[in-house]
Amino acid sequence: MAELLDNDDPRFAFAALKEYAANSGALLRSHIEAFGFSGLETVELDVNAAKGLGTLLASKRYAGLVLDRYYAHAAAKWLAAHPTLGRLTERAARSGAVDLLLREGDGTLTGDDLAQEILEDVLRTHAPNLTCRTALILVDPPASDAAAAQRERARSLRASLRALGIETALRVVDANRPGISLPEAPAAEPDLLLNASVFGTDAVFSDEPLFCERCEAAIPSENVEPKSAGGQRLPEPRLLVETAARPLRSHLLIEARRRGIPAVSGFELEVARARAVIEAFLGRPLRNCVSATIERDIRLEAENIVLIGMPGCGKTTIGKILAQRLMRRFVDVDELVAQHVGKFKARIYREEGEAFFREKETEAIRTLALKTGLIISTGGGSCLRPVNRALLGLNGRFIWLKRPLAKLATRDRPIAIARGVAALYEERAPIYSSLADRTIEVSSIDETVRAILGEHA
Ligand SMILES: Nc1ncnc2c1ncn2[C@@H]1O[C@H](COP(=O)(O)OP(=O)(O)OP(=O)(O)O)[C@@H](O)[C@H]1O
Ligand SMILES: O=C(O)C1=C[C@@H](O)[C@@H](O)[C@H](O)C1
Ligand SMILES: [Mg+2]
Known part of the structure; x- marks a missing residue:
């Protein structure tokens, strides 16, 4: 090739x-x-x-x-x-x-304008589902150079949508400050939500939960469970398209997909643009089967692999080996917390308590959320807070290492000892299970690594 x-x-x-x-x-x-x-x-x-x-x-x-x-x-x-x-x-x-x-x-x-060509292709593909043919474009406030460029982009998008017979309204959203200003009346029930802003993409900024109208579930903030009052409200579209190429999937995109709404990420559009650039330079199309494989590899390379599971199930052990085999950077959330605090994990627990540890754990996870290509071994309790799950999901794919309870290590694991492994499992298994993109039944270390690598072979 x-x-x-x-x-x-x-x-x-x-x-x-x-x-x-x-x-x-x-x-x-x-x-x-x-x-x-x-x-x-x-x-x-x-x-x-x-x-x-x-x-x-x-x-x-x-x-x-x-x-x-x-x-x-x-x-x-x-x-x-x-x-x-x-x-x-x-x-x-x-x-x-x-x-x-x-x-x-x-x-x-x-x-x-290749980006526009790709967007038009996406819209044409989904056009039969767009019944009212109205769109809402989200843009950032005109505060920075990047925002100004995005607003120009929004103008281009409107022109293209108009050419496809889709009426548009612009909505300015400010991901940094809660509240939305409306320079123009938005379409009442837009078919298409086109996110050309950082709204929903910047987990590091956004402390306010993001909401969709008619939707109880929302994007959680910090330790707050989703609820339906307050926050920034957006209509529920039939199609979501985003233009920002990072993160791999925004909060909005994750939420849309969770509810079965077709959603195209900025990352996918960017990969399609790379392919279109090469085809234009070479003056010939790339073979579909070849580029489909490469597109999948690009996604797999960019995605963080996030290992989750009970304390002592092998996340750190397996993560280190995976990182070596895939030549990727390895990060252990527990280790990161220990480094930030300057004390060993067990000592943090003893001297500062669990609440302090959990705060530091979220801070550590926040620093990882927008990175790519990492192997991340979480702590056994990292998935408990909704905000941690949301942050790790932006660029990550979750692999649940499921190991028989009797085999779980408990030494130096104060929570597992204090609460008992069986009680912990009952509380956490539903979270691991709903989060997991893949579940791997842990056998020997070697076989477990091989099972995970199967997809990357
Ligand atoms: N598949 C396996 N077979 C046998 N032993 C294993 C396996 N995976 C891990 N171990 C052993 O189990 C112990 C715990 O592993 P490890 O520290 O990797 O777990 P962990 O999931 O990272 O735990 P924590 O949640 O506390 O960070 C280690 O002694 C490790 O060598
Ligand atoms: O299961 C847990 O709640 C924990 C597991 C460890 O990895 C550490 O993250 C910490 O001891 C908490
Ligand atoms: Mg570990």
């Missing part, structure tokens, strides 16, 4: 926003490389698009350019202002945004 897509001649480049090259740009680039397309040069541009974008577009150095979405509107404006050097596709003209440029035989550039 790698040879097939090798691109020795650096004729293709990725124009990345210098300040964010380590996150948004790096993500798309790593997806492109995961498909086996190598040799993509990175051109770092200033936060002020006027500073370097025009020079890059006017130079004839590259046969193809993929742009960070940050520059999409500036690039479209540049092309419109320089008709002798390039043109916009109909779609890009409609959205007013360009994220891909290809050089034609006569040396001019054609600018297209």
